[in-house]
Amino acid sequence: MNELAGPPPAARAPWSVMIVDDDPFIRKLIATTLADVAGFALHEASDGGQALALAARVSPALVFLDVDMPGPNGIETCRGLRELEPMRQATIVMLTAGAEREPEALQAGADLFLTKPFSPLELLRLVDGLHAEDTRA
C-alpha cells in the first residue's frame, strides 16, 4: 500500500480510497477490483480506530465502510470520520447487509450505500465516476 508520511497541511493529498472492513477477504476483494483502475492510492483499515488514524493521515476522497464491525461499528466510525476536518467533503459509502440501518447511517454522515453482496461493476463505476469528477475540477 502506498502510505504517505504526513504531508504538510497545506498540500492536498493525492486522490485516494480507504477500505474499512474487519473481514480481510472483503478488503482484498475490493482492493483487487479497484487496483490500478484510475491511478489512485488504496488504503485499508480493519477496524474503526485504525480507520480514524489512517483517515487523519491520508484524507481519502472516498471511503468504503463496513457497517458491522467489532469495536466501534460503521455508524460510530462514520460519525468519527466526519469530525475530522479533511473528511467533511469526502464521499462515504456504507457497506450494509440490507436497508434497515440506512436512516441511522445517513444521520451519521454516510452518502451512499452498497448492499452486500455488492456488484463489483457498480463499485468500479462509482469509484471511476467520482475520481473523474474530482480530478477534472
Add this chain to the structure above:
Amino acid sequence: MSKLAPVEIERLQEQVAQLTARLAEREQAMREQERQLERYAADLRETYKLEREHALELRGSYMATVRALSNAVEARDAYTGKHAERVAAYGLELGRATGSSLAVDPQIEFGFLLHDIGKVAVPDAILFKPNPLSPLERDLMERHPLIGWEILREVDFLGVAKLVVRSHHERWDGTGYPDRLAGDGIPYAARVFAVADTLDALTTTRPYRVALPFEQARAIIREGAGSQFDPSVIEAFNQISDRELADIRESIA
C-alpha cells in the same frame, strides 16, 4: 473421573487427527476459492478498463467526425470563422448556467457544432448576399434547418443533436421556422442554443454590421426574452459575466 482405555484414547486421537486434516483441507479449498474470486475481480477490472478505453476512443472518433463536418461548413464562409466552435462553447456555458444536464451531454455539443450544416445546400449567391434577401431567397435560406436535419437523420449517435439542428431558428413566441414551434414545444437545447447563436452573431463582424461589444449584445438579447427567447434561458444568461464570455471567445480565436 473415569479412566479411558488406551484403545479408546487411540481411537479419539485418530478422530482428532482426521478432523484436523479435514479442516486443513477445507481451509485449503477456501483459500483456493478466495484466490479464484480475486482472479474474477482482477479480470473484471481489466475488462472494465478496456471497455472504458474503447468508449473514450469511440467518443473521440465521434467528436473528430463532427468537427470535420462542422469545419466543412465553416470553410465556405470566411466571415463566420470559428462561429460553430464559439457558439458551442457559449451554448455549453449557458447550459451550465441553467443548471440542466445539457453541458455534460456530448450529443448537445455535437448539435451546437453542426447547427448550420444544412447551409451546404444554400447557394453562395444567397448565403453571401450583402443586400436584403428577396422572399424567394429568404425561403431558400430558411430551409437550412430542415435540410440539415435530413442530412443527419440516419446518424444514430447524434440523437438529440438533430433536434438542435432542426429547431435552432424557432422562436419562443412561435413565429420561427421551420416548424413554428412555440414555448416548451421547442426542444430545450435548441432554446439554449438560440441565445448562444444570436450572441455570437451580434459580437462578430459581418458583411452588414461590425461586431458589437458584449454589453450591447446582451441588452439586445434581453429584449428578446419572451418573444424570441425562453425567459428562463435569458435568466441563466444574465448570470454569466461579460468577462466569462470574453474569456470563451479568446480561448477559441
